[in-house]
Amino acid sequence: MTENPDTAGETSGGGQRRELTARLVVPEMDCPSCAQKVDKSLQRVDGITDATLQPTTGTANVTYDP
Known part of the structure; x- marks a missing residue:
């Protein structure tokens, strides 16, 4: 798997994810x-x-909390 991180869902502040x-x-x-x-x-x-997941393109877009 290859990872291409983005910061699309970033949230900042006291105690927020x-x-x-x-x-x-x-x-x-x-x-x-x-x-x-x-x-x-x-x-x-x-x-x-x-x-x-998009099996036709072999990709997965994953949102995560680092």
């Missing part, structure tokens, strides 16, 4: 079944708040 968005390239994810496996794996990672 700071979220970042990264576009991950997952070359082997090319069908809905593969995407489902990747999605389940991402759900187990602490800090990930959202993931949008």
Whole structure:
């Protein structure tokens, strides 16, 4: 996987969460079944708040709290 971080969901301030968005390239994810496996794996990672998978392009947009 390759990561390209963005700061699209950044929040700052006292005690507020700071979220970042990264576009991950997952070359082997090319069908809905593969995407489902990747999605389940991402759900187990602490800090990930959202993931949008696109198996046709082999990418995943992941929002996380670093």
